[in-house]
Amino acid sequence: MSVVTLIGSGQMASALSFPLIENGHEVRLVGSPLDGDIIDRLRQDRYHINLKRTLHDGIRYYKIEDLNESLQDADLVVCGVSSFGVDWFADEILPVLDEDIPVLSVTKGMLNEEDGSLVTYPEYWERKLQTGSKLGIYAIGGPCTARDLSDHDQSFVGFCGRNLEKLKWIRSLFETDYYVISLTEDVVGLESAVALKNGYALGTALAIGMAEKLGDDGVDHNNSEAALFQQSVKEMMELLKIVGGRPENIMFAAGDLNVTVAAGRSRTVGLLLGKGYPIEAVMEELKGQTLEAVVIATRTAEAVKALAKRGIVNVEDYPLLMHVDGLLNHGEKLNIPWKKFQKIM
Amino acid sequence: MSVVTLIGSGQMASALSFPLIENGHEVRLVGSPLDGDIIDRLRQDRYHINLKRTLHDGIRYYKIEDLNESLQDADLVVCGVSSFGVDWFADEILPVLDEDIPVLSVTKGMLNEEDGSLVTYPEYWERKLQTGSKLGIYAIGGPCTARDLSDHDQSFVGFCGRNLEKLKWIRSLFETDYYVISLTEDVVGLESAVALKNGYALGTALAIGMAEKLGDDGVDHNNSEAALFQQSVKEMMELLKIVGGRPENIMFAAGDLNVTVAAGRSRTVGLLLGKGYPIEAVMEELKGQTLEAVVIATRTAEAVKALAKRGIVNVEDYPLLMHVDGLLNHGEKLNIPWKKFQKIM
Numbered sequence: 001m002s003v004v005t006l007i008g009s010g011q012m013a014s015a016l017s018f019p020l021i022e023n024g025h026e027v028r029l030v031g032s033p034l035d036g037d038i039i040d041r042l043r044q045d046r047y048h049i050n051l052k053r054t055l056h057d058g059i060r061y062y063k064i065e066d067l068n069e070s071l072q073d074a075d076l077v078v079c080g081v082s083s084f085g086v087d088w089f090a091d092e093i094l095p096v097l098d099e100d101i102p103v104l105s106v107t108k109g110m111l112n113e114e115d116g117s118l119v120t121y122p123e124y125w126e127r128k129l130q131t132g133s134k135l136g137i138y139a140i141g142g143p144c145t146a147r148d149l150s151d152h153d154q155s156f157v158g159f160c161g162r163n164l165e166k167l168k169w170i171r172s173l174f175e176t177d178y179y180v181i182s183l184t185e186d187v188v189g190l191e192s193a194v195a196l197k198n199g200y201a202l203g204t205a206l207a208i209g210m211a212e213k214l215g216d217d218g219v220d221h222n223n224s225e226a227a228l229f230q231q232s233v234k235e236m237m238e239l240l241k242i243v244g245g246r247p248e249n250i251m252f253a254a255g256d257l258n259v260t261v262a263a264g265r266s267r268t269v270g271l272l273l274g275k276g277y278p279i280e281a282v283m284e285e286l287k288g289q290t291l292e293a294v295v296i297a298t299r300t301a302e303a304v305k306a307l308a309k310r311g312i313v314n315v316e317d318y319p320l321l322m323h324v325d326g327l328l329n330h331g332e333k334l335n336i337p338w339k340k341f342q343k344i345m
Numbered sequence: 346m347s348v349v350t351l352i353g354s355g356q357m358a359s360a361l362s363f364p365l366i367e368n369g370h371e372v373r374l375v376g377s378p379l380d381g382d383i384i385d386r387l388r389q390d391r392y393h394i395n396l397k398r399t400l401h402d403g404i405r406y407y408k409i410e411d412l413n414e415s416l417q418d419a420d421l422v423v424c425g426v427s428s429f430g431v432d433w434f435a436d437e438i439l440p441v442l443d444e445d446i447p448v449l450s451v452t453k454g455m456l457n458e459e460d461g462s463l464v465t466y467p468e469y470w471e472r473k474l475q476t477g478s479k480l481g482i483y484a485i486g487g488p489c490t491a492r493d494l495s496d497h498d499q500s501f502v503g504f505c506g507r508n509l510e511k512l513k514w515i516r517s518l519f520e521t522d523y524y525v526i527s528l529t530e531d532v533v534g535l536e537s538a539v540a541l542k543n544g545y546a547l548g549t550a551l552a553i554g555m556a557e558k559l560g561d562d563g564v565d566h567n568n569s570e571a572a573l574f575q576q577s578v579k580e581m582m583e584l585l586k587i588v589g590g591r592p593e594n595i596m597f598a599a600g601d602l603n604v605t606v607a608a609g610r611s612r613t614v615g616l617l618l619g620k621g622y623p624i625e626a627v628m629e630e631l632k633g634q635t636l637e638a639v640v641i642a643t644r645t646a647e648a649v650k651a652l653a654k655r656g657i658v659n660v661e662d663y664p665l666l667m668h669v670d671g672l673l674n675h676g677e678k679l680n681i682p683w684k685k686f687q688k689i690m
Contacts, residue, residue: 143572182689182690220608223490223501233595258574258575262567338501344529
């Protein structure tokens with residue numbers, strides 16, 4: 001039995017308690033400063049108000065004031081914050097962690113730098129560590145909604161990190177019949193793949209919104225959704241190359257794109273934009289929710305534009321990303337540049 | 346204005362008449378020996394009994410006896426037979442074609458040889474040509490249902506062939522606002538990608554059937570579908586490598602997988618198998634329909650097994666394909682080998 005401390009009690013970290021508890025581990029769930037209501041209700045009757053599922057018996061709940069207690073004798077720390085908590089985790093949590101205890105992150109996303117570099121969160125955190133720190137940072141990527149995982153629907157994800165032996169041990173804590181896990185040392189590849197898909201899920205869902213707006217016109221509109229899905233995979237393949245990820249990681253990008261277009265907030269943002277709502281109205285409609293797709297699409301577009309200025313890429317190779325950026329940030333009206341998808345490959 | 350003769354009046358060839366006619370070309374639609382009823386009805390009121398759409402005015406309809414007349418002054422010949430008509434097209438049609446007139450094929454599929462080689466149809470036909478023939482064979486791949494194309498839903502496909510200038514001219518005949526086309530000289534890559542996806546659409550749809558069998562259990566089951574989608578992309582990437590196609594073609598494989606899992610007969614076969622029906626019952630249920638997925642999954646599995654015998658691949662890298670083959674051809678019961686998806690990448 002191992003002791004696993006999950007920091008951030010959002011949907012995905014909380015869902016991970018299912019395989020952990022069922023594998024016989026001690027699970028400690030720590031609310032972030034924003035998670036007070038979640039922890040209060042969990043303590044009451046184990047019901048997670050956002051996940052909308054009742055967690056297993058036996059989990060210990062902590063508020064952030066009791067972080068030190070939650071970390072005592074922990075064998076693994078899981079970072080379960082949203083991408084808006086990345087700096088909080090870097091500044092408040094990383095410095096107090098024992099560098100011999102590995103960290104596994106479920107946070108998906110990337111940061112962009114002025115020169116056009118895209119930086120995955122594990123890389124970002126590694127940079128923030130004190131010189132000489134041995135802290136090992138690992139991460140989860142791949143198609144997995146928290147609710148389906150909680151419901152024991154079959155899930156297939158990837159864990160990444162620089163130490164394969166440690167990764168195998170981490171996998172052993174989580175692996176169950178319904179939660180299977182491939183391993184890769186290509187952190188940049190896996191993490192970039194699953195970050196990028198949020199922006200492209202928004203892009204692909206535009207077709208769903210456009211179809212809904214047309215109403216029951218007797219047309220299936222499968223082609224238009226597939227056209228955007230296909231263009232998304234193309235642009236993600238190019239981006240994987242740019243960041244230095246291996247092309248094999250496109251499996252995670254495509255798998256995660258599939259699940260995110262089917263369900264989730266990135267889909268909702270794209271769908272509403274596809275119906276013709278301006279971004280301001282979409283943001284108003286979804287107020288209070290973390291919209292990772294908006295962040296990552298914007299950052300990726302900024303990176304591409306910066307790289308284009310340096311002559312490293314051509315923005316013409318990213319017509320879908322550029323249009324999504326236009327919709328989100330530059331007041332463009334919905335007008336998917338289909339003709340620009342045409343390339344000589 | 347060009348003259349385009351489409352041989353085989355199935356759904357996809359007939360749907361291609363929409364962009365052609367709208368671009369002002371003369372369209373001649375020739376029924377194969379099995380298409381008599383289709384042509385009879387089209388002549389009557391332009392209604393296509395399988396496509397279930399009314400074609401544009403102005404198309405000329407031919408039965409196969411009038412093939413020579415249909416080919417007179419043609420600028421392009423389109424091969425629209427199903428994969429079961431590949432040999433008929435090779436034996437009966439290719440020999441009578443003028444070798445200066447290019448052929449564009451919409452037939453998706455591959456053949457397997459005893460040594461494990463997979464051969465795309467354009468390659469197969471090229472081999473069948475008389476020595477010294479200059480006949481150029483081009484092909485269409487990518488996500489496009491015939492009905493959505495007929496309904497002018499936005500579609501995005503690829504055309505391939507060994508002569509880029511000729512390809513550009515062919516594209517110019519078809520290209521419209523709603524039908525956009527990338528070009529590639531990588532015939533093996535594009536044609537393999539879109540052939541493979543039929544077998545994998547069957548494999549991915551197993552999850553849909555499994556979910557339907559469970560009924561309304563309050564679970565979304567998006568994870569399990571995405572898990573199979575992801576594993577499909579992984580195995581298709583490996584197979585693309587084996588046949589010598591460029592990895593970029595995974596965009597067409599993934600895009601086409603997306604549309605085929607959403608609609609089509611490959612989905613239906615997988616869905617019924619996923620519900621637990623044995624293959625005999627599925628075949629009985631779908632009697633009379635061309636089931637490309639069964640053919641291509643079987644051929645691909647045979648090829649992988651033959652290559653494994655020669656030490657070139659490891660069947661363990663294709664657990665989904667092997668299980669689909671087991672369901673189709675070896676009396677296996679549904680039992681998706683999830684644990685075998687776990688790899689160190």
